[in-house]
Amino acid sequence: MAKRVPAPLLRRALVAWYTANRRDLPWRRTSDPYAVWVSEVMLQQTRVDTVIPYYERFLERWPTVEALADADDDDVRAAWSGLGYYRRANSMLAAAAQIVRDHGGALPHDVDALVKLPGFGRYTAGAVASIAYGKRAPAVDGNVQRTLARIFGIDGDVTSGPGSKAVWNQAAILANCDEPGDLNQALIELGALVCTPRNPACEQCPVRTDCVAYAEGRQTSIPPPRVRAKKKEVELTMVLIVRHGDHLLLERQPDDGLFGGLWCLPMLEGHLDPAGAADEALRRHGFELDGVEEAAELEAILTHRRLRIRIVRAHGGPARASGAMKWIALEALEDYGIPTVTVRALRAALTPDERARATLKDRRNAGARPG
Ligand code: SF4
Structure with missing residues (x-):
């Protein structure tokens, strides 16, 4: 069962920690929705230090949605070479064309419209809507999933079913605030730097006094280790x-x-x-x-x-x-x-x-x- 932690207190602690500890990353120096989108797609399954040079080159070459929609597909795939998960590049090309055709070249503001674009899942839509447009939308990636599961003591599988629903519900409650972009990024950053899969640095965590997993010493069993399918x-x-x-x-x-x-x-x-x-x-x-x-x-x-x-x-x-x-x-x-x-x-x-x-x-x- 999830413990009830007062949302305002949690938000305050998370955003204050993020303001003081966030890494200075290129995509955090802009609120351009297109740049936020590019960074979020590149960061899926890929390390931050790998993404930085790709992100900078990509935006220099295709600085707007229109530029990407006009790009030669092979040039975009060549620029993506080495980042892996190449379907991401193909989806971006398709989405750019759709944004130009149906939205006048501007990424839509609403999650409901964003998720209809190729390659946009609930996470990417929530991240763009909250970070670029200040919409009160949750954005749950793997880091946020793990961190919220621990804070609220959500047992069992949180990647699907009731566990996933519980995590998204808590994320939505937290993101229902005046600074949803910072709040979401605080959770993402906390998961990446402090509430890591193994050996979380609980002593440095701004929410440890409210964390169920910490209180019960169950940090390594929440969420349960995933059984990896044999390759x-x-x-x-x-x-x-x-x-x-x-x-x-x-x-x-x-x-x-x-x-x-x-x-x-x-x-x-x-x-x-x-x-x-x-x-x-x-x-x-x-x-x-x-x-x-x-x-x-x-x-x-x-x-x-x-x-x-x-x-x-x-x-x-x-x-x-x-x-x-x-x-x-x-x-x-x-x-x-x-x-x-x-x-x-x-x-x-x-x-x-x-x-x-x-x-x-x-x-x-x-x-x-x-x-
Ligand atoms: S106290 Fe530990 S387990 Fe809880 S959120 Fe912080 S880092 Fe994660």
């Missing part, structure tokens, strides 16, 4: 073909696939012999191959899958690629949206000369995420 093991063969030492064959992935809209080495699931895999991956495009050899192996962990990747180098192929296939100059690779797993495969399998020519972006972000 699916996938065998993948990637086919590397370099023409004249300077052009690489890449294939644009279907929009609704794992690497939606991104450029990857032609690839095939399943354990086949190298020649069979190369043949199978390219035959559907009418390619004739002159020879195939094994080039490298690597493993990659995505959100739900563990990939065992074998890269084979094939020789041949037509002078002109068509359909989803394209010969891309090694020097021009940075202009294309290429997932991290493909970049790793290229680093592993290109020859030193080819690697020297290839403009492969530095992927600094770590962690398990698609790409």
Whole structure:
């Protein structure tokens, strides 16, 4: 059962703590709804220090919703390369077009209108509405979920069902105030810096005197540790073909696939012999191959899958690629949206000369995420 803590007292303690302790992050220096939206999308499942340079480059290049709606999709995906969860970029493009078409280029103020946009969940809508427009809307991400569950002693699973409902209800009560943006960010920041999943720093917490989990010594059991689903093991063969030492064959992935809209080495699931895999991956495009050899192996962990990747180098192929296939100059690779797993495969399998020519972006972000 949730304990009744007076909301005004909690709000005051949270906002005062946030005012004194908040990190100076680029998106906190603006209330531009578009900038808030970009930051919230990039921050999903991605670390703050990884997001900062991507956020700054993105806003410099596409400073408004209109600019993003007019952008070349491939340019946006290229700018997103390395951030992972590429569907976020595709959703942003679709949402930008819809905002221009239906809302005159301005993000709507209301949560109800925001959640109808592609890629907007309840959290993103609440964050934009409260931070950019001062609307009294809750915004519950993983940090807020955990923090509120502990403060109010909400037992059981808080990711769905009654537990989730209880958390959102408490968040809505707290956000029903004069500074909902600060209140929501205070909860997000407290969860990120103090009320962390393991070993929360309760002695530094501004609400510890009101916290059920702290009072009962149950910080590590609220919320209960999540049982992670076992990752699916996938065998993948990637086919590397370099023409004249300077052009690489890449294939644009279907929009609704794992690497939606991104450029990857032609690839095939399943354990086949190298020649069979190369043949199978390219035959559907009418390619004739002159020879195939094994080039490298690597493993990659995505959100739900563990990939065992074998890269084979094939020789041949037509002078002109068509359909989803394209010969891309090694020097021009940075202009294309290429997932991290493909970049790793290229680093592993290109020859030193080819690697020297290839403009492969530095992927600094770590962690398990698609790409
Ligand atoms: S007292 Fe501890 S468990 Fe409670 S909200 Fe603060 S950091 Fe989290």
